[in-house]
Each structure stands twice: as structure tokens, then as C-alpha cells.
Amino acid sequence: MNELKTGLETQEYFINMGPQHPSTHGVLRLMLTLDGEIIKNVEPHLGYIHRSIEKMCEKDQYRMIIHLTDRMDYLSCHINNEAVCLAIEKALEVEMTDRIKVIRTIIDELTRLSSHQLWWGVMGMDLGAITSFLYGFRDRELITDIFEETCGARLTMNYNIPGGLMFDIHPNFQKRTKEFITHFKKKLPEYDDLLSNNVIFKQRTQGIGYLSKEDAISYGVTGPSGRASGFSCDVRKLEPYMAYDRVDFKEILSTEGDCYARYKVRIAEMWESLSIIEQLIDNIPEGDFQVPTKKVIKLPKGEFYQRVETARGELGVYIVSEGKVSPYRVKFRSPGFSTLSAMNKMATGFKIADLVAIMSTIDLVIPDIDR
Amino acid sequence: MFKSIYNYFSDIYTAVRSLLTGMKVTGHYVFHPKEIITQQYPENRDELKMFDRFRGEVVMLHDENNEHKCTGCSACDVACPNGTIEIISDWEINEEGKKKKIIDKFVYHLQMCTMCGLCIPACPTDAIVMSEDFEHAVFDRSKLTKVLNKPGSKIMDGIK
Ligand code: SF4
Ligand code: SF4
Numbered sequence: 458m459n460e461l462k463t464g465l466e467t468q469e470y471f472i473n474m475g476p477q478h479p480s481t482h483g484v485l486r487l488m489l490t491l492d493g494e495i496i497k498n499v500e501p502h503l504g505y506i507h508r509s510i511e512k513m514c515e516k517d518q519y520r521m522i523i524h525l526t527d528r529m530d531y532l533s534c535h536i537n538n539e540a541v542c543l544a545i546e547k548a549l550e551v552e553m554t555d556r557i558k559v560i561r562t563i564i565d566e567l568t569r570l571s572s573h574q575l576w577w578g579v580m581g582m583d584l585g586a587i588t589s590f591l592y593g594f595r596d597r598e599l600i601t602d603i604f605e606e607t608c609g610a611r612l613t614m615n616y617n618i619p620g621g622l623m624f625d626i627h628p629n630f631q632k633r634t635k636e637f638i639t640h641f642k643k644k645l646p647e648y649d650d651l652l653s654n655n656v657i658f659k660q661r662t663q664g665i666g667y668l669s670k671e672d673a674i675s676y677g678v679t680g681p682s683g684r685a686s687g688f689s690c691d692v693r694k695l696e697p698y699m700a701y702d703r704v705d706f707k708e709i710l711s712t713e714g715d716c717y718a719r720y721k722v723r724i725a726e727m728w729e730s731l732s733i734i735e736q737l738i739d740n741i742p743e744g745d746f747q748v749p750t751k752k753v754i755k756l757p758k759g760e761f762y763q764r765v766e767t768a769r770g771e772l773g774v775y776i777v778s779e780g781k782v783s784p785y786r787v788k789f790r791s792p793g794f795s796t797l798s799a800m801n802k803m804a805t806g807f808k809i810a811d812l813v814a815i816m817s818t819i820d821l822v823i824p825d826i827d828r
Numbered sequence: 829m830f831k832s833i834y835n836y837f838s839d840i841y842t843a844v845r846s847l848l849t850g851m852k853v854t855g856h857y858v859f860h861p862k863e864i865i866t867q868q869y870p871e872n873r874d875e876l877k878m879f880d881r882f883r884g885e886v887v888m889l890h891d892e893n894n895e896h897k898c899t900g901c902s903a904c905d906v907a908c909p910n911g912t913i914e915i916i917s918d919w920e921i922n923e924e925g926k927k928k929k930i931i932d933k934f935v936y937h938l939q940m941c942t943m944c945g946l947c948i949p950a951c952p953t954d955a956i957v958m959s960e961d962f963e964h965a966v967f968d969r970s971k972l973t974k975v976l977n978k979p980g981s982k983i984m985d986g987i988k
Binding site for chain 2: 517518520521524525588595598602605606607608609610613615623624627647650651652654655656657659
């Protein structure tokens with residue numbers, strides 16, 4: 458019970474945010490304990506979009522698992538596919554050609570860019586600016602065109618297979634990607650003009666949703682949200698996979714840990730992604746785009762783990778094999794799940810409207826949390 | 829005192845300035861409609877062309893004699909993760925009196941297909957491909973179950 462200044466007696470009360478709520482970006486249900494407009498506690502309830510992907514993997518052959526991971530974090534589907542492929546390739550001990558490595562890295566970064574573009578658009582919309590939504594989608598469209606031409610689909614690409622890629626890149630791939638880079642380098646400063654320096658936007662994000670470095674580490678908040686709190690957790694730097702060891706890029710870190718810092722880290726990551734693609738696009742080595750593997754893949758007995766950096770943080774794939782055609786157990790360590798657990802820490806003490814900003818900046822994708 | 833008045837006005841100045849910068853960007857597009865890339869979708873259906881590799885739905889190729897290449901080997905069925913393809917086979921007795929397996933119906937459940945494209949490389953005779961059609965909406969669920977071999981079609985000569 459609290460006494461307001463008026464002397465009236467007040468009570469804490471509960472409110473459901475979601476599962477059908479436009480700013481939870483999916484079927485996430487948050488049970489809020491409020492005192493007036495102030496948040497006292499946030500309790501996420503999951504399970505509304507649970508599809509038992511991990512269980513389904515146990516009945517499928519290894520090749521078939523990959524297309525299921527498209528449906529986890531659909532905005533970084535290529536990176537999810539790659540994580541499973543890398544785990545399988547590690548178990549089979551096949552060495553990828555340089556061509557595969559470079560192509561996978563370029564498409565990884567394009568995926569990251571398109572995910573961040575969508576996030577930027579939606580973030581603006583959550584805070585009341587429809588324009589940014591349209592502009593974000595405008596630039597993302599060029600990337601989905603590249604994907605559609607080379608991989609055959611715009612969102613659920615399923616372009617990776619164990620041992621390489623499904624097809625070689627399309628002859629137009631390099632040309633289109635370069636066109637996109639020139640286009641987007643002109644458009645990215647517009648993002649700053651529209652949102653980053655906007656006074657309303659700044660006031661709604663600066664100092665809101667603070668997460669300390671210690672909390673980020675203890676809750677396992679990775680990706681841009683963790684790095685905004687100063688937690689150096691970029692898997693691309695820590696354990697370089699594919700062609701990340703041969704490109705030059707910075708790990709973006711910030712120490713502020715508030716919503717604005719998370720926003721800034723993502724914007725800076727877009728510049729880094731552009732520079733990674735620029736370094737690789739002109740020298741894609743010749744070679745095979747597939748390394749031959751058996752038609753029905755059987756992994757040796759054992760446990761295999763691979764982690765990669767998706768647009769939202771660290772994704773881990775853990776496969777337990779008993780030497781059969783399908784795995785005994787598959788576990789995905791998804792970035793969204795851990796990030797969500799820190800929500801209570803970030804939101805307590807702020808207003809309901811700030812919760813929307815916090816949710817936007819930790820960039821939740823609900824199917825990734827629920828799987 | 830002066831400091832706070834100064835801050836008050838400088839805040840107003842930066843705020844208005846930041847809003848105007850944003851307005852400048854949107855204003856630019858108002859006066860340059862050519863840079864807007866929206867497509868008028870149902871109107872542009874005729875000239876809308878999808879990319880070659882686009883995975884719309886699985887179709888079986890037929891030539892002008894209504895012949896296809898499918899032997900009924902079920903390799904695509906085995907490769908499919910979702911049980912989308914169902915092959916109903918039949919036996920045909922050829923001139924030499926030998927029994928030969930042919931397909932009666934190649935049933936494709938579009939509602940279960942995830943467009944993953946794994947069935948296409950699995951086919952040894954390249955009988956099926958992914959079409960560029962993406963308008964899958966129908967009024968009745970039963971219309972989503974399709975038979976891909978055309979009525980009266982038979983297998984091409986020389987395909988084993
Ligand atoms: S595209 Fe995938 S889901 Fe669809 S029929 Fe082929 S293998 Fe099955
Ligand atoms: S489509 Fe190809 S793989 Fe499928 S049954 Fe016919 S021949 Fe076999």
C-alpha cells in the first residue's frame with residue numbers, strides 16, 4: 458500500500474500486456490504489477506507460439522532440421538541455418554572451401570543488416586513515428602530482393618545445407634549487393650536525421666531501461682543489447698567462424714546501458730556490417746559451393762556444440778548424437794530467451810510507456826523465445 | 829539564473845532544429861516522388877515477374893504430348909521433412925509382359941509444404957520443379973491438396 462501525496466490510499470494492481478498487443482511484436486504475454494503508472498514487476502508468460510522445434514528435430518534427419526531453424530528467429534534465418542550446418546560439419550569433420558566461407562559470411566551480414574533495418578523501422582513505430590517504419594522497409598526491400606534472387610525465398614531462405622550451399626550465388630549477386638551498399642550508405646545518415654537526433658525520441662530513450670554490465674553477464678544478455686552495457690560478447694570476435702577471421706571490423710561497445718545506447722550500438726553495427734560486406738564482395742574466391750557429403754547423414758556418437766552471432770545475440774546449437782540418422786537431442790540456446798529474462802531488471806521503476814521502448818530496444822522476436 | 833535561461837532557450841533551439849531536420853528528410857520525398865519504390869500490387873500483376881529461383885510451389889513438368897518424367901520412385905517423398913508428397917503408385921504391364929511401376933497420383937498437400945526445396949534436388953529424373961506462383965489463397969481448404977500429374981498423362985519414353 459502506498460500513500461500518494463493526496464493522502465488517498467492506493468493499491469498495487471495487475472495488468473496483462475499481450476498476448477495480443479501490437480507493441481509486443483508477437484504473442485508475448487507480460488503480466489505487469491503496477492502502482493499507478495509505475496512498473497513494480499514484469500513477469501513474462503511464454504508458450505503461445507511454442508511449436509516444439511527441438512522435439513521435431515529428434516524425428517528428422519539432419520538435412521531436414523535446417524529448415525526448421527528458419528522458423529525460430531526468422532529475421533536472422535540464414536545465421537540460424539548456418540549454426541546447425543556448422544555443428545553438423547564440425548561433427549563430420551568436413552573442411553569448407555573458401556568460397557563457401559566467404560559467401561556465407563556476406564549473406565550473414567546482409568541478414569544482420571536487414572534485421573536491424575526492420576528493427577529500426579519498428580522501433581520508430583513503437584514510439585509513435587510511422588515514417589521510420591516505411592523507410593526501414595524501403596531499404597530492407599533491396600536486401601530481400603538479393604535473397605530472393607540467390608536463395609529463392611525472401612524470409613525463410615534455407616540456403617545452407619550441410620557441406621555448403623544449396624546453389625551457387627546468382628550471377629547478379631555481386632552487382633546487386635554493391636548497388637545496395639552505395640544506396641544504403643546514402644540512406645543510413647537519414648536514419649540519424651529522422652530518429653537518432655530527434656528530441657522526442659531522445660527523451661523517450663535516454664536514461665530509460667538501464668542494465669548494468671554485471672546484470673547483463675549474469676542474465677546472459679548477449680548481442681547488441683549486451684554490448685550496450687559494456688559486455689564484450691561478440692562471437693564473431695571471440696570464436697571467429699567462417700570468414701570472420703579475415704575481415705577487419707570493430708566490436709561496438711557502449712557503457713551507458715540504457716535504451717539509447719542499445720539503439721546507438723545497432724546503428725553502429727549497421728556501418729560495421731556494410732564495411733564487412735565491402736571487404737569481401739569483390740574477392741569471392743573461386744571454388745566449389747558444395748563439399749560432397751553422404752546422401753543420408755549420420756553423425757558419429759558424441760556431443761557437438763556450435764555458437765554463432767545472430768542479429769540478436771549468441772545462438773548456440775547443441776546436438777547429442779547416438780550415431781543414428783537423426784539426433785538424440787537438440788538444444789538451441791536462443792538469444793531472445795535470455796534477454797527477455799533481464800526485462801524485469803530493466804523495467805522496474807519506469808512507466809508503462811517506457812516498457813514499450815525497452816521492449817523495442819532489446820529487439821525481441823517471439824518465435825525465437827518460444828521455439 | 830542566466831545559465832538556466834540560456835539552457836531553456838538552447839533546448840528549444842536544438843529541439844526545433846532536430847524536428848526540422850526530420851521534416852526535411854520526409855519533405856524531400858514529397859517533392860521527389862520518383863524515389864519512392866512502392867509497387868501497386870494487384871494492378872501490376874501482369875508485368876510482375878518473380879526471380880527464376882523463387883520457390884512458389886512444387887509443380888510437375890509436362891511436355892506437349894502430356895508426358896511427364898516421374899517414375900514414382902518416391903525419392904522426393906523420402907526427402908520431404910513434412911510428409912507433403914504422397915505417391916500413389918500403380919502397376920502397368922508392358923508389351924513384353926513385364927510389370928512396371930508407374931504413378932497413379934502424385935498428391936501434393938500444399939498446406940503442409942514449407943517451400944524448403946529439398947524435394948527438387950532429390951528427384952533423379954528432374955520431374956518436379958518449383959514454380960513462380962505465389963498466390964496460394966483459396967476459399968476452401970480441400971483445394972490445397974493437389975494432384976500434380978495431369979489427367980491422362982503418362983511417363984516419357986526412356987525414363988527409368
Ligand atoms: S518444398 Fe520441402 S516441404 Fe515442400 S514438398 Fe518439397 S521437400 Fe516437402
Ligand atoms: S518426382 Fe522424381 S523423386 Fe518424386 S517420385 Fe517422381 S521421379 Fe521419384
